[in-house]
Amino acid sequence: MNRDIIEYDVLIVGAGAAGLSAAIRLRQLAQQQGRELSVCVLEKAAQVGAHVLSGAVIDPVALDELLPDWRSQGAPLTMPVKTDEFLWLTRNQALKAPHFSLPPQVDNKGCYVGSLGELCRWLAEQAEALGVELYPGFGAVAACFDEQGRLTGVITGDMGVNRAGEQTDRFTPGIEIRARYTLLAEGAGGSVTREVEARHGLRAGVGEGQFGLGVKEVWRIPHAKHRPGTVTHTLGWPLGRAAGGGGFVYHYGEDLIAVGLVTHFGYSDPYLSPFEEMQRLKTHPRIAALLEGGERIAYGARSISEGGLQSLPRTVFPGGALLGCAAGFMNVLRLKGIHTAMKSGMLAAEAVATALAEGRQHDELGDYAEALSASWVGRELRETRNVKPLLSRCGSALGSMLSGAEMWLLAMGVRMPWTLTHPGSSRQGMKPAKGFSPRPALRPDNVLTFDRIGSLMLSNISHDHDQPTHLKRRNTPQEEAARIVRFAAPETRYCPAGVYELEAGSVRIDAQNCLHCKACELNDPEYSLLWTPPEGGSGPQYLGM
Structure with a gap:
């Protein structure tokens, strides 16, 4: 099938907190450096925020870093x-x-306390004001790899196919969108993420996840x-x-x-x-x-x-990286993952900007993996690494008490030397x-x-x-x-x-x-x-x- 091809410097799949934070940070860096940088964000929902759902109690630490003046700029966190x-x-x-x-x-x-969907819609406005091209209503259905197995982009879904798989009179083929780097921010269970994980063995040694x-x-x-x-x-x-x-x-x-x-x-x-x-x-x-x-x-x-540190896949691969819930940066103890998702998007953006400035493309963003580990995201995940295994093995009551005891010891400067494993795949x-x-x-x-x-x-x-x-x-x-x-x-x-x-x-x-x-x-x-x-x-x- 002949498909239209569109090329960008960076493609981001998913307009949630992680993907939009990455897009904003990329454009901020491009403006600071006086460089041209084309950034595209695909979102499968009809509008940004339409598929976004969270509690949500939001720690603003990442938002403070990304957009320090968000309080005076009308962000819907009041x-x-x-x-x-x-x-x-x-x-x-x-x-x-x-x-x-x-x-x-x-x-x-x-x-x-607020709505994550409303926050994402506001972040999308900030991204577009910075020059990000945002396309809601376009779902990524397949990954594109070159002969070396490097991720080169995605294909969006065909429109106008009936239940029998036949093309109707409104048929429009999907588009191949190519990029020098592709960041996957699809959330838990993303289809392109699943394909990339299998192609590059990103979950070798950690299993399916929790x-x-x-x-x-x-x-x-x-x-x-x-x-x-x-x-x-x-x-x-x-x-x-x-x-x-x-x-x-x-x-x-x-x-x-x-x-x-x-x-x-x-x-x-x-x-x-x-x-x-x-x-x-x-x-x-x-x-x-x-x-x-x-x-x-x-x-x-x-x-x-919600598997935390022990369930994290390898977050980088040739041509891109995993962000937010696509990797699994939720802090189960705090019942929060929005701030860590946003920070992961910002760190990925910084690694991509460095790579592009050095003339690189389609390689592994090792700087991103290292920055994650060194950041407060890595610290939070390391400190709370035993919470989910304790809950899985001991139940909510005893697991919560044991987790609380470990956190109190940590607050007093006592770090547990062991890392508990999950009892197996949640399914x-x-x-x-x-x-x-x-x-x-x-x-x-x-x-x-x-x-x-x-x-x-x-x-x-x-x-x-x-x-x-x-x-x-x-x-x-x-x-x-x-x-x-x-x-x-x-x-x-x-x-x-x-x-x-x-x-x-x-x-x-x-x-x-x-x-x-x-x-x-x-x-x-x-x-x-x-x-x-x-x-x-x-x-x-x-x-x-």
Whole structure:
């Protein structure tokens, strides 16, 4: 197929916090050096921020470095954290941890509560003002390599192909976009990242990684109940011993709260539904009282990389680098990855700018890997390296206490000499269904609790029903039938969008419901499902998430 070819100095795949920070830093450096530097950012969503979802409590340390005057320039971070709460929930009680007992590393003083999607839209405006070319609605579907295996760019998806794979009258072939360096900032489970990782063995020695799923809603509550700047994290009920993870409730904006649940993959019960557990969380008396009289205005979900230092792949390869959640720089202890993602983008930009100034292209950006390790990103990951393994091995209660003890020792200058390993890939934790019983079904009241299909209306999903399905099966029909029996089709429960439905012994895929959270690829126990990019612009259209 003949494709148009466009060339840039630097191509960035993904307009999230990491990708936009890289783009801004590249143009800043080019202006400082008086050099011409063409920078292109591709974003698969119809508009920047439409696929972005996070809690979000944001540490501004990276933003302070990138755009020091952001406060006076209208950045949508206006709600500083005023109150921190950590609660242990039972079915009807909420036990508050004394603030003095919490390790200093988890203190949110100086952080802000807000919408990551809105922040990314603002960052996109800053990037375009600096001369970055930003193209929403163009998803990267394949990597391009030269004869030496160096990444030379990507191919964007074809438009106007029907479900049968036939070209329609609106067919437009994808474009090959070439660059001297390509930075991948696709988030967890990116398709081009997956291809590059396999081509260059970036995960040799660290395995597949550790992931979890965040399910989030935004509510507008009565003004009298709103406590601006209050940040609450919960452990315990409803997940209990069934899975690692915890809930959050953040107050911000005009009587808005973000309420959600993060469920760590690696749980054993294939009947567990993170979506339903999130709905149950809202029935806790403390949270239900807060939501009473309120209105749910947004819903969404996304997978997160949470393995930390021990799960980091090699971040550089010939022709480019991995940024943000594509690599996995989340600090699990602090429940934050936005600041580290932004810093990774800035450091990659600086390494690229140096390489281009020296006349190099398509080589490995060793300076980036070294700078990451030497930066505060590397320090945070090293200091918290044992948190995720402790949570995986010991459970939320004991794992949190042991992690807290280690952090207190660190605060006193005592560093643990050991590095714990993860117990294996997170998907390997799920066990066959014969050892479990179906969990009690959630009966939504459509006031406080809701079903998945009704929730999707708040995600503004848009997929052309006639386009080819972007959710693929990797197994044979015989393997699929055996998997359904062995694990009782767990995707019908862990998918937060109702994409997968069990009918007459087989699973039907309703791809038009997909939230692009990628849980199906990252959590399936036999890696039988594969997420691929649909036609550009498809998917959720999150507002204020």
